[in-house]
Amino acid sequence: MPKRARSSPESAMPMPSPDRTTRKRAGASEFVLGVDGCRAGWIVARLNLSGMSANGFIAMSFAEILNGAGAQAAMIMVDMPIGLADSGRRACEGLARRRLKPGRTSSVFTPPRRPMLNFDAYEEANAWGKRQEAKGGLSKQAWMIAPKIREVDAAITPADQARLGEAHPEVAFARLNDGRPCAHAKRRQEGEEERLALLTRAGFSDAEDIYQALRKEHGAKAVKRDDVYDACALALTAKARLEGKAVHLSDGARDARGLVMEIWG
Known part of the structure; x- marks a missing residue:
């Protein structure tokens, strides 16, 4: 695996301009997608760039998103690790935690290292990590999303990262909040109201309607x-990336598959 470059202080590398592939997609398409994993599969928020209207749906697989609704999307942002270190920590997590001080740093957890995805049981993956390096264990939270990490990893190539990125919702909400992390936990009523207000202020007025419709269709x-x-929030991040306004956290390192390890917000 290529050596990881030193991460720059505070915010990370400069925000790059969209490449040719991204510009071509943006010119040909009028919508972006924000994607988050859920018990039923994948929640997809589709934001029309013209008029800012939105709707949502649930996909059963990530490949279904890429090959279906996302095939013509100008940009896709997903709350799932993309690019996995073979050893050590990814720089982008540390940069995200720095962005989310104080209060929301616990929302950023270390994903499995790539070899951990080969294990069938948490205990085996955790033990392997501890044998490799000090403090190299794996949290159960990270292990619980390992199936979805595998799913995304199997569906994408490095070329896809021109219009598909890993994003962190709390980094996205902090950007919408003028750089300040949210004051309340997202599952508390105050946190829900805080985040809904930020979405609405940013022009995304359909978030609660999307939730109610999906809840009615798929169950609470x-x-x-x-x-x-x-x-x-990730759909808004996709829009911001197209506009060159998104937060971009990375030291530029790539994993064994050639995937850039980065977080957008």
Whole structure:
């Protein structure tokens, strides 16, 4: 695996301009997608760039998103790790935590290292990590999303990152909040109201309607309000990336597959 460059202080590398592939897609398409995993599969928030109208749906697989609704999207942002270190930590997590001080740093957790995805049980992956390096264990939270990490990893190539990126909802909400992390946890009523107000102020006025529609169709256990709001925030991040206004956290390192390890917000 290529050596990881030193991360720059505070905010990370400068925000790059959209490349040719991104500009071509943006010119040919009028919508972006924000995607978040949920119990029922994947919550997708579709934001029309003209008029800022939005709707949502649930996809059963990530490949279904890429090959279906996302095939013509100008940009897709997903709340799932893309690009996995073989050892050590990804720089982008540390940069995200720095952005989210104080109060929201616990929302950023370390994803599995790539070899951990080969294990069938948490105990085996965790033990392997601890044998490799000090403090190299794996949290159960990270292991619980390993199936979805595998799913995304199997569906994408490095070329896809021109119009598809890993994004972190709390980094996205902090950007919408003039750089300040949200004051309340997202699953508390105050946190839901805080995030809905930020979405509405940014022009995304359909978030609660999307949640209510998906809840009615799929049930309260399958769809959580905070996951829907997160997907909506990521759709706004996709729009911001097209406009050159998104937060971009990365030291430029690539993983063994050639995927850039980065977080957008």
